[in-house]
Amino acid sequence: QVQLVESGGGLVQAGGSLRLSCAASGRTFSTYDMGWFRQAPGEEREFVAAIARYGINTYYADSVKGRFSVSRDNAQSTAYLQMNSLKPEDTAVYYCAAKITSLATMTVSGNYHWWGQGTQVTVSS
16 A cells, blocks of 8 residues: 655746655555646546656656656655646646556556545646
């Protein structure tokens, strides 16, 4: 079992930055891949970014490429999502998720085994 706790959300003006953190516990952190997803009101949950277990491979949604950066610190059992040049359309609840490393794609939410509680990100115009 894996427990995930997100932090770092908040209210920011358009063009600003936020850094989300996802602290994990319960299993050896380097045995699973990490993903970030978001869900805006009335919308389906969508993929944002993902990072493989050793941090070598990363993936991004087209909407955040060049603005967001995903990273992880296996020694600290923590994943991060650095969000720059934020836009109002980035407003959503952001979730981190973990999946046991496998061939299953990291961009699909259904492939993840554990989820955090979410953290609200609001970008004002």
